[in-house]
Amino acid sequence: MKAVIFDLDNTLFDHSASVTTALRAWLPALAGVELTDDLLAKWFVVEERNFNGWLEGRLTHQGQRRGRLRDFLPLIGQPVPATDDELDAVFAGFLTLYEQSWQAFPDARRALEVAKSNGWRIGVLTNGATTQQNAKLAAIGLADQVDVVATSDGLGCSKPAPAAYRLTCEALGVDPAETLMIGDNLELDVLGARAAGLSAEHLDRPAGITLDQLIQTV
Incomplete structure (x- = not known):
């Protein structure tokens, strides 16, 4: 990875x-x-x-x-x-x-720090507007941990289109097969990512799964 x-x-x-x-x-x-x-x-x-x-x-x-x-x-x-x-x-x-009211999840920064310590490049792929999504990352104190922010309006396509994941991997300088996607939406963040050739893990918060748990078990 x-x-x-x-x-x-x-x-x-x-x-x-x-x-x-x-x-x-x-x-x-x-x-x-x-x-x-x-x-x-x-x-x-x-x-x-x-x-x-x-x-x-x-x-x-x-x-x-x-x-x-x-x-x-x-x-x-x-x-x-x-x-x-x-x-x-x-x-x-x-x-x-x-x-x-913008706020990060308590486990978010720790997960990013663990990914950094693994030597991984870090991306964010979001179906949202570029200005607002970057503003969110800055406001919640996570922008400094992210190498690439890819948005649906910036890419010209949105999840679950395969191009959305592949273009984000390209921006990160990695192959899809070398990349893990993590998100809360099973269709958009897991099934779509896997169909594009990435590995993917489902962040099922209602089931008690946390980001740092997912990162540390990869």
Whole structure:
């Protein structure tokens, strides 16, 4: 093994916790509504549906944010603003709180340090926007540990397209067969990576698996 590629959201970066913290503050201020488990689950459904619209080229990145609001605001009894500018202003309130809540998983830095100590090159492959994903890594203090950050908009393709993994390996200067992929999404981070010729391990946090455990058992 010469390199390891990590997914970012919900692998190194705790996206779910960051969103939950942001919604807990945003919803009462916006609509006088407290966050419930049901509303949280609905937010993530709306988020995934619209984000996939961006990955598939049907929406712009800002358009998928507007789409989230169009889908979610009626669920909390709020009118949908009539213009894009108004939608953007509403979303900005959530986005500010989300960015203030960014956090790494406790095991993330240790896993990167172990990979470095093995002499491995380190990459991040993420289906996300380049500016925001790099900002996340910087904010959570992990940017200095990563050699290559590959994003779907930077690559022109997204996981699970084989090219996404192979182009990331190329940027790292390694062959896919010499590379391990680790992530929380079985389809995108494991099955897709293996189909592209990489080794891959599933980070199943609900089952109690941690990043440093996976790294140390390779």
